[in-house]
Amino acid sequence: MTKKIGIIGSGFSSLAASCYLAKMGYEVEVFEKNETVGGRARQYKESGFTFDIGPTWYWMPDVFERFFSDFNVKPSDFYTLEKLNPAYTVYFDKEETITIEDSLEKIYNTFEAIEKGSGTYLKKFIEKAEDNYNVAIKDLVYKPGVSPLELVNAKTIARLGQFFGSISSEVRKTFKNPKLISILEFPVLFLGAKPSDTPSFYSFMNFADFGLGTFHPKGGMYTVIEGITALAKSLGVKINTNSNVEEILTEGTKATGIKINGKHVRKDIVVSGADYHHTETLLDIKHRQYSERYWDKKTFAPSSLLFYVGFDKKIKNVAHHTLFFDVDFDQHAYAIYDDPHWPEAPLFYASFPSITDASCAPEDKEAAIFLIPLAPGIEDTPELRTEYFNKIITRFEHITNQEVQDSIIVKKSFCVNDFIADYNSYKGNAYGMANTLLQTAFLRPKIKSKKVDHLYFTGQLTVPGPGVPPSLISGKLCAELVYKYN
Numbered sequence: 001m002t003k004k005i006g007i008i009g010s011g012f013s014s015l016a017a018s019c020y021l022a023k024m025g026y027e028v029e030v031f032e033k034n035e036t037v038g039g040r041a042r043q044y045k046e047s048g049f050t051f052d053i054g055p056t057w058y059w060m061p062d063v064f065e066r067f068f069s070d071f072n073v074k075p076s077d078f079y080t081l082e083k084l085n086p087a088y089t090v091y092f093d094k095e096e097t098i099t100i101e102d103s104l105e106k107i108y109n110t111f112e113a114i115e116k117g118s119g120t121y122l123k124k125f126i127e128k129a130e131d132n133y134n135v136a137i138k139d140l141v142y143k144p145g146v147s148p149l150e151l152v153n154a155k156t157i158a159r160l161g162q163f164f165g166s167i168s169s170e171v172r173k174t175f176k177n178p179k180l181i182s183i184l185e186f187p188v189l190f191l192g193a194k195p196s197d198t199p200s201f202y203s204f205m206n207f208a209d210f211g212l213g214t215f216h217p218k219g220g221m222y223t224v225i226e227g228i229t230a231l232a233k234s235l236g237v238k239i240n241t242n243s244n245v246e247e248i249l250t251e252g253t254k255a256t257g258i259k260i261n262g263k264h265v266r267k268d269i270v271v272s273g274a275d276y277h278h279t280e281t282l283l284d285i286k287h288r289q290y291s292e293r294y295w296d297k298k299t300f301a302p303s304s305l306l307f308y309v310g311f312d313k314k315i316k317n318v319a320h321h322t323l324f325f326d327v328d329f330d331q332h333a334y335a336i337y338d339d340p341h342w343p344e345a346p347l348f349y350a351s352f353p354s355i356t357d358a359s360c361a362p363e364d365k366e367a368a369i370f371l372i373p374l375a376p377g378i379e380d381t382p383e384l385r386t387e388y389f390n391k392i393i394t395r396f397e398h399i400t401n402q403e404v405q406d407s408i409i410v411k412k413s414f415c416v417n418d419f420i421a422d423y424n425s426y427k428g429n430a431y432g433m434a435n436t437l438l439q440t441a442f443l444r445p446k447i448k449s450k451k452v453d454h455l456y457f458t459g460q461l462t463v464p465g466p467g468v469p470p471s472l473i474s475g476k477l478c479a480e481l482v483y484k485y486n
């Protein structure tokens with residue numbers, strides 16, 4: 001008889017898992033608490049503006065291709081990609097920007113013009129980063145994190161030193177210009193920890209950044225969610241929204257179904273793509289694998305304060321992706337990781353998708369997303385949100401040399417309390433659990449429950465980690481373990 005699988009959540013990891021499991025022959029049903037699918041990658045539309053609520057950087061296109069090719073289809077069957085040029089611009093001051101273009105040669109020249117000799121150093125650095133990418137993203141991240149032995153092979157042994165030195169010290173050994181250092185440290189921020197706490201092996205993110213480039217799916221990242229949802233449905237997956245899972249049902253030590261809106265739904269196997277900590281709270285305490293103390297001691301990726309803003313005019317002097325590194329990085333990192341508090345002077349990121357993609361805003365208007373990384377669990381009030389919007393928008397006007405505040409016609413914020421309310425996120429984290437050395441691979445929370453049979457986890461808190469490409473991979477790893485044991 002066909003086994004029935006219930007999947008909690010409809011983020012990238014749950015949707016990916018649903019596709020693989022349906023292809024393997026299971027009867028798969030997804031249960032999402034919110035009105036729409038997509039999880040952290042949902043979409044917000046207002047007055048003709050379209051905003052991605054979460055991810056905006058489409059990196060590692062090969063991972064998306066590999067995902068779709070597992071189903072004999074291509075990304076282009078579902079959405080249209082554009083390689084961004086420039087990939088992004090970084091403001092270090094009103095007059096000082098560095099723009100990262102769309103090819104390695106151009107980026108080497110940019111570096112060389114700023115620090116003599118750095119173009120040649122960068123070439124070597126990127127060659128090593130590409131080697132790491134080939135080991136990590138084409139192989140290691142596809143291991144299920146079951147045993148430390150998965151990581152042991154000739155290639156990883158040859159790179160052992162890179163697991164113990166940080167990306168921060170590696171970059172500083174070679175580059176002296178502080179702005180170039182900031183640009184080289186930026187990509188690992190996607191992994192959720194400080195560059196000084198991230199192994200230098202993770203320089204593969206620099207290859208993803210400079211070597212592979214930054215893409216924009218027309219219509220925004222949500223079109224990728226729509227594509228995977230269409231794929232899942234074509235494979236027979238049933239998707240239910242407005243379906244809050246209140247409990248994972250068990251008999252003895254076996255998962256037997258889920259309780260949704262007071263109703264028991266029997267399943268042979270339960271998979272959860274909801275945040276790991278939350279999923280365990282759906283179980284009786286005796287069935288939980290990790291204590292509150294365990295979670296509290298982990299390094300979580302930041303939360304964020306986000307603003308989705310529609311401007312009644314086009315915005316000047318910005319790129320599709322623009323980073324504002326005009327204040328001290330260390331004081332902001334300290335406020336996130338060492339002594340959680342609202343940073344005095346926040347770094348921030350702004351995205352203007354309508355620069356590239358006319359479908360994101362009405363004619364002659366601009367859609368903008370502003371993001372300030374924050375410590376998870378930090379106090380979140382309407383007053384703080386307003387104070388910080390005023391801080392960054394005033395700085396934005398000064399640095400980019402234009403007045404914009406009178407042109408705001410749409411504005412919505414999203415912060416810690418929304419991450420908790422909308423996604424049951426632990427302490428309101430945005431990107432899950434950081435990829436530090438002690439939170440990598442087999443050291444992360446496990447995909448297969450050690451206490452409850454027929455219960456599995458997927459998503460950015462388990463293997464391999466935060467980000468859209470890892471979430472897709474996580475769905476595949478989870479499905480493979482389900483298949484192996486059932």
Ligand SMILES: Cc1cc2nc3c(=O)[nH]c(=O)nc-3n(C[C@H](O)[C@H](O)[C@H](O)COP(=O)(O)OP(=O)(O)OC[C@H]3O[C@@H](n4cnc5c(N)ncnc54)[C@H](O)[C@@H]3O)c2cc1C
Nearest residue numbers: 009011012013033039040055056057245274459460467468
């Ligand atoms: C602001 C922001 C910016 C980001 N930027 C990028 C980027 O540019 N590039 C990139 O690659 N990554 C980025 N990320 C990270 C990326 O979005 C995530 O890693 C990925 O989307 C996580 O997918 P997931 O499936 O693990 O979790 P989620 O997307 O959180 O999915 C979990 C789902 O479970 C649902 N759920 C929770 N509890 C229940 C319940 N009890 N019952 C039913 N359903 C439930 C939630 O509603 C949610 O839909 C960003 C994330 C955020 C928040």
